[in-house]
Amino acid sequence: MFKLEHGTDDQNYAENAKTALVNLYNRNESTWADDYSANCMLRQAFRKNKNDFKTSIAKDNALLKKSSLNIKLVPEAEEDKQLAAVLSLKLKPKLDAEKTTELIRKNIISESSLPCTSFTPAKERKAIKVLNNNDLKKLVLINKPTQAKKIKLTPSLVGDYGNSTSESE
Structure with a gap:
């Protein structure tokens, strides 16, 4: 009874997976149909990786030689670049x-x-x-000289009351 109940589930799963497997197989066949071109692409990718690895090792060795350190360097991360940029801005002359x-x-x-x-x-x-x-x-305000009132100086100690406008006169 268990086999009958779960056997149909397995068959349904196999039918669904069959289309995906056929698509993968067809893609693989189209990629690898021409052995020579596929081999050339793989070799080119491997050569590029090898050259990148050699240049990174050469840079690391030059840096270690320059700084006289005997440590193992790890690959550079994006956070390291950002931190170095911030520090270099602080240390500018x-x-x-x-x-x-x-x-x-x-x-x-x-x-x-x-x-x-x-x-x-x-x-x-x-x-x-x-x-x-x-x-x-x-920027500077330039004051024009104004005409100064002429003040008549009198030798009196009391002052000049002759110009007053009082009505008692």
């Missing part, structure tokens, strides 16, 4: 004085001295343009 002052200026301009949100990027660009322009006359 300092910028020259002009670039440093320019960066400080731009930072000062971009940050608001008072807590407000009205400083727009357009205003920032305008301020940077003014700062980059070496014409300092635009």
